[in-house]
Amino acid sequence: MIAVAAGTNRIDPYLIPALDGVAYGLLVFVAASGLVFCFGVANILNLAHGTLYAIGGYTAAALLDGGWASLALALTVGVLAAAAAGVLLAGLLTPIATGNHLTQALLTFGVALAGGSLLVAGFGPDDPQVRVPAALDGSVAVAGHRYAAYRLVFIVVAALIAAALYLVVRRTRAGMLVRAAVGDPEMVACLGVSPARIRAGVLAAAGALAGAAGVLGAPIIGPGTDTADTVLLLSLVVVVLGGLGSMAGTLLAALAIGEIQTLGVALLPSAAPFLLFAAMAAVLAVRARGLAARWRTT
Amino acid sequence: MRDEVIRWARAAVAVLVLAGLVVAPWVVDDYTTAILARTLALALVGVSVALLTGVAGMPTLGQTAPYAAGAYASAVLGSRISDVGVVQVAVAAGAGAVLAALTVPLVVHARGVIILMITLAIGELVVTVLGRWRSVTGGTDGLAGIPAVRPFWGLPALATDQARYLYTLVVVATLVGAVLLLLRTRAGLLLRAGRDDETRLRASGHRVPLQVSGAHVAAGAIAGAAGSLLVVAQQYISPADFGFDTSALLLLGVVIGGTASVGGALVGAALVIAARDWLFGVLPGQAPLVLGALFVATVYLLPSGVTRARGRLRPVTVPPTHQDAPAAREHATVPELRP
Numbered sequence: 001m002i003a004v005a006a007g008t009n010r011i012d013p014y015l016i017p018a019l020d021g022v023a024y025g026l027l028v029f030v031a032a033s034g035l036v037f038c039f040g041v042a043n044i045l046n047l048a049h050g051t052l053y054a055i056g057g058y059t060a061a062a063l064l065d066g067g068w069a070s071l072a073l074a075l076t077v078g079v080l081a082a083a084a085a086g087v088l089l090a091g092l093l094t095p096i097a098t099g100n101h102l103t104q105a106l107l108t109f110g111v112a113l114a115g116g117s118l119l120v121a122g123f124g125p126d127d128p129q130v131r132v133p134a135a136l137d138g139s140v141a142v143a144g145h146r147y148a149a150y151r152l153v154f155i156v157v158a159a160l161i162a163a164a165l166y167l168v169v170r171r172t173r174a175g176m177l178v179r180a181a182v183g184d185p186e187m188v189a190c191l192g193v194s195p196a197r198i199r200a201g202v203l204a205a206a207g208a209l210a211g212a213a214g215v216l217g218a219p220i221i222g223p224g225t226d227t228a229d230t231v232l233l234l235s236l237v238v239v240v241l242g243g244l245g246s247m248a249g250t251l252l253a254a255l256a257i258g259e260i261q262t263l264g265v266a267l268l269p270s271a272a273p274f275l276l277f278a279a280m281a282a283v284l285a286v287r288a289r290g291l292a293a294r295w296r297t298t
Numbered sequence: 299m300r301d302e303v304i305r306w307a308r309a310a311v312a313v314l315v316l317a318g319l320v321v322a323p324w325v326v327d328d329y330t331t332a333i334l335a336r337t338l339a340l341a342l343v344g345v346s347v348a349l350l351t352g353v354a355g356m357p358t359l360g361q362t363a364p365y366a367a368g369a370y371a372s373a374v375l376g377s378r379i380s381d382v383g384v385v386q387v388a389v390a391a392g393a394g395a396v397l398a399a400l401t402v403p404l405v406v407h408a409r410g411v412i413i414l415m416i417t418l419a420i421g422e423l424v425v426t427v428l429g430r431w432r433s434v435t436g437g438t439d440g441l442a443g444i445p446a447v448r449p450f451w452g453l454p455a456l457a458t459d460q461a462r463y464l465y466t467l468v469v470v471a472t473l474v475g476a477v478l479l480l481l482r483t484r485a486g487l488l489l490r491a492g493r494d495d496e497t498r499l500r501a502s503g504h505r506v507p508l509q510v511s512g513a514h515v516a517a518g519a520i521a522g523a524a525g526s527l528l529v530v531a532q533q534y535i536s537p538a539d540f541g542f543d544t545s546a547l548l549l550l551g552v553v554i555g556g557t558a559s560v561g562g563a564l565v566g567a568a569l570v571i572a573a574r575d576w577l578f579g580v581l582p583g584q585a586p587l588v589l590g591a592l593f594v595a596t597v598y599l600l601p602s603g604v605t606r607a608r609g610r611l612r613p614v615t616v617p618p619t620h621q622d623a624p625a626a627r628e629h630a631t632v633p634e635l636r637p
Contacts, residue, residue: 045411047418047546092594101411102357102553103597109546110593117586229542233422236415277423284404284416 016145017266018259023151025258026158027220029251031213031231032238033165034206036250039239041181042202045105048089048112050232051119052082052207056214057223058119061128064218068133071215078215079208085115086207090200116228127224150219157216165209166247178202237276241283312561319467323460335463335531337571338470342524344548344567345474345560346517351549352558353481354513355493356405359545360417361521363401363424364394366540368522372529373441374434383449383456387469387526394522395515397424402511421545428537440536447530456530466527473523478560480516489513490558547574550593554600 031053038046059078064070089111096103131137132150139146169175180188181198189195210231214223221227234257242253256279264275271278319338323331343365350358368390375389401420405413428435435441446455449465456462480486491499492506500506529535551570555562573592577585 039411039415043411045414095598101414102351102549102557105357105359105411105414106546106550106553107594107597110590110597112590113543113546113586113593114590117584117590121583121587229422232542233419233426236419236422240416240419274427277420277427280419280423281400281404 012144014263014266015143016147017262019142019147019155020151021259021262022255023155023158023220023258024262025255026155026162027213027217028231028234028238028257029254030158030161031210031217032235032242032254033162033247033250034209034213035232035235036239036242037178037202037209038206041178042199043101043185044093044199044203045101045108046089046203046206047105047108047232048085048115049206049210049235050228050230051112051115052085052210053214053217053221053231054116054119054223054228055082055085056211057130057218057221057227058123058128058214059211060215060218061130061223062123064131064133066131066134066137068135071133075212075215079211082207082211082214083204084207086203086205086210087200089207090196090203093199093203094196112228112232116225119223120225123223125225127222130218130222132219154216154220161212162247162251169247174201237280240280308561316471320464323463328459331459331463332531333575335459335466336528337568337575338463338466339524339527339531340544340548340571341551341564341567342470342473342527343521344551344555344563345477346520346524347548347567348552348555348557348560348563349477349513349517349520351552352556352563353486353493354489354510354517355409356413356510356514357410357549358417358517359414359542359549360401360419360421360424361517361548362421362540362542362545363417364397364518364521365525365528366424366428366537367397367518368394368525369528369535369539370428370435370441370525371522372526373444373535376444376447376529377441381445381447381455382451383447383465383469383526383530386447386529387523390526390529391519391523394525395519397522398515398518399511402514405514406507406511418542418545421540422542425537425540425542428540435537438537440534440538442534444529444533446533462530466531469523469527473520474560474564477520481560485509485512546593547571550596554596 031049034052035046035049038044038049056078059081060074063074063077089108092107092111093104096107136150136153138149140149140152141147142152169178177188177193177198181193181195181202185195185198188198213231221230237257238250238253241256242249242251257276260275260279268275319334322334326334343361346364347358347361350356350361371393372386372390375386380386401417404416404420408416429438431437446457447462447465448455449468456465481489488499488504489509492504492509496506528539532539547570548567551567552563553566554569555564555566557563574585574589577588581588
């Protein structure tokens, strides 16, 4: 409290980047949680995950016209399209032996390449403009600063999505199956749940999460030719930092990345290019032993 | 008998290919020669990928990181300090090795697909750094106007595409030869053993993490040297040369080549890169789409490449029937390892 009281003026210029970091971090969390599911539950390294996000982003750019109805429509279409793409991916992966990660990675990369090309062919090579609902287009006052209303609402919505995700994983039967499949996939198969169905379901859920992130996050990480790469990279760093064990770890890692990308850049502009790298190296170096033990068991 | 025939056939093919590569610049036009030189540099990166993926059992998508480090080190050196090729290759290899050594703590404890993920993140982060560190790398515009390289002190600068190509060929052949020799030594044997049965090798007192780190640094040095060759071949570099798609293409090439075979990696990587260059030439708009479809098709069509491609799991020399008989496999490999 003392620090806050004494240092209001010093903290003040960094309030907005910090808030931006929360928005960015929550967006990365929603996008990355899909990859965590894919990897943790279905044991697939899905290199097309960024493309699933881009599907949502392009849908938002194409459908949003400034009204609430268009947002609902874009969200529905984006989530369904990305989930369908996830199921398609699961179908393509079926003939490949589980655990053959190298081949899975190459296959999903091929899909990402083709999918990205199709998106560019469909929506044009230029980064499209995204129009948020008119009611959220302005800015609101936050502690004496102007801040984009959309981002503030996005923080709330993304937090709700995170909470809902937590409840689904913790409290529902589907979530129980997901956790069981992480712990002991063979036992789950013995209990009569088809691994192929779990895989399709998980990839669909991962697609839906990425699609939702893509539609809602389009004003933050907008659709474009390198969106898929950016989102895939950020999600991978989240997975590496947060591990696969807990949602809390994923959330913390995502928020940390959000703050690094916004607040870190504001605080240390000259070191900005290296911050993400340094953070990953630092966390991995500190936690190397713990991670090593965990990686070995997965 | 049959093995001997195969060995002779392989040697004959290698000699023929090498002869073809030597005479190539006089047969094809300058543009193709330049493309060939770049393909050779990328094939050398492919060799480093094979060294990690197949021989050491660490599947990697991040060899573009030391490759980029070598290329930029070489370019900066070339435009500011020295235009001597040997120095540039050595410095580039050193830069690649340093970057690989810095990332050793990130990968040494991980196995299998986790390495794939971490190395991918490393590679992408390096590209991000290259794009933003404008004062040294020129940002996304890249570095151009790098002076022509002279292979050795006192020799003339390489002014033609043919000369640059031959220089690249000589360096690649030397380095590939060195790798092949290295793999025949005890170090190579231990590396393979660590891939096949890490627990057993640890139990017999070998320090597997140390071997893995050594392989990682060596592969980084090779990729770094390849970066220097890219600068010579292309005379221009930008972060786009080191993107994630390059890593994935190289990995595909190495998988096509059979992951653990250096020659296979050279051929596979060269084929894949040539296919990409050709596709981008004939179908500028749809090239990524066709390339992606080719990726998917190749994955389905290559059962032999695919079964061998399981990181840190399976020996390549054992026939498929032995795959589920670890006892037989251990018998075959372990006695050779005893010092």
